[in-house]
Amino acid sequence: MKIAAWQFIVHVMEITGKVIVVTGGANGIGRALCHAFTAAGARAVVVSDIDEPGAKRVAAGIKGVAMPANVAKEADVKALVEKTTAQFGQVDIFCSNAGVGAAGGAEATDADWQRSWDVNVMAHVYAARAVLPQMLARKEGYLVQTVSAAGLLTHPGSAPYAVTKHAAMAFAEWLSIAYREQGVRISALCPQGVKTEMLRQSEAQSGPFLMEGALEPEQVAADVLAAIREEKFLILPHPEVARFMQNKASDYERWLRGMRKIRAGLGLTSGTWDSSASPVPPPRSS
Ligand SMILES: NC(=O)c1ccc[n+]([C@@H]2O[C@H](COP(=O)([O-])OP(=O)(O)OC[C@H]3O[C@@H](n4cnc5c(N)ncnc54)[C@H](O)[C@@H]3O)[C@@H](O)[C@H]2O)c1
Numbered sequence: 001m002k003i004a005a006w007q008f009i010v011h012v013m014e015i016t017g018k019v020i021v022v023t024g025g026a027n028g029i030g031r032a033l034c035h036a037f038t039a040a041g042a043r044a045v046v047v048s049d050i051d052e053p054g055a056k057r058v059a060a061g062i063k064g065v066a067m068p069a070n071v072a073k074e075a076d077v078k079a080l081v082e083k084t085t086a087q088f089g090q091v092d093i094f095c096s097n098a099g100v101g102a103a104g105g106a107e108a109t110d111a112d113w114q115r116s117w118d119v120n121v122m123a124h125v126y127a128a129r130a131v132l133p134q135m136l137a138r139k140e141g142y143l144v145q146t147v148s149a150a151g152l153l154t155h156p157g158s159a160p161y162a163v164t165k166h167a168a169m170a171f172a173e174w175l176s177i178a179y180r181e182q183g184v185r186i187s188a189l190c191p192q193g194v195k196t197e198m199l200r201q202s203e204a205q206s207g208p209f210l211m212e213g214a215l216e217p218e219q220v221a222a223d224v225l226a227a228i229r230e231e232k233f234l235i236l237p238h239p240e241v242a243r244f245m246q247n248k249a250s251d252y253e254r255w256l257r258g259m260r261k262i263r264a265g266l267g268l269t270s271g272t273w274d275s276s277a278s279p280v281p282p283p284r285s286s
Pocket of ligand 1: 023024025026027028029030048049050051054069070071072097098099100119146147148149190191192193194195196197198199210
């Protein structure tokens with residue numbers, strides 16, 4: 001079997017001296033990442049977010065640079081990479097972290113499905129398009145995609161979230177397969193509950209099931225930095241997610257039964273057709 005030369009070279013990616021962009025950096029996990037990268041000696045941390053005042057606040061606290069961007073717009077993501085490169089010479093690590101939630105099942109509005117697709121999936125595609133050329137030219141670079149355990153398992157209260165996070169995971173895997181041999185490293189961050197605004201909103205819509213065991217964003221950020229240094233593709237701040245994945249793979253039917261019980265226990269009504277409002281007949285209950 002032919003083994004490529006790169007497989008023998010173990011490069012430890014150091015954070016010190018690196019130029020790092022974090023999207024969704026104004027709050028939650030992104031904000032914690034910005035602080036952790038700064039503490040680890042990054043040369044520049046670019047705090048990017050659609051929330052401009054929030055990005056400025058975080059940047060001011062870490063002597064970083066705020067660059068507002070709506071990651072759902074390719075032009076914004078391209079400009080973010082171009083401006084960072086013009087100011088600091090290159091982008092070493094791009095954390096594509098911004099994400100959105102939306103409650104409901106098939107009946108969720110087209111606007112919610114589209115927003116989830118644009119922010120949770122296409123933003124990663126735009127980021128890859130924008131940074132890969134320079135990373136491939138240098139044969140070095142790191143893309144960190146914030147996905148979710150929902151991208152490996154599911155989210156019982158949100159079909160748009162579960163579906164788009166699965167797509168994001170598929171894209172991260174694909175990037176790793178396609179580009180690692182050319183020097184570009186990829187990690188996918190897949191936490192369960194993290195104590196952020198997103199989780200508080202999810203709790204209001206889908207119940208408190210993710211609050212139990214929820215981690216602080218700082219802890220998740222520390223796991224991300226450790227994974228970058230070790231070059232670990234799959235970042236599981238909740239290690240039990242690996243077991244849940246094994247359960248799913250080894251007995252899909254049992255896993256589905258378990259998830260149905262969780263959903264029933266949450267008393268969720270999303271995903272239930274209001275047949276009076278829909279021309280589509282309601283699904284037969286199983
Ligand atoms: N909190 C959790 O329990 C949890 C669990 C698994 C995965 N995640 C993922 O972690 C990532 C960060 O979420 P968080 O929990 O820190 O939530 P958060 O709501 O605290 O932060 C999300 C940030 O993304 C920004 N954002 C939203 N849409 C944007 C857009 N179009 N362009 C640019 N920025 C945008 C928001 O302004 C906000 O600052 C998301 O991808 C989320 O799906 C969160």
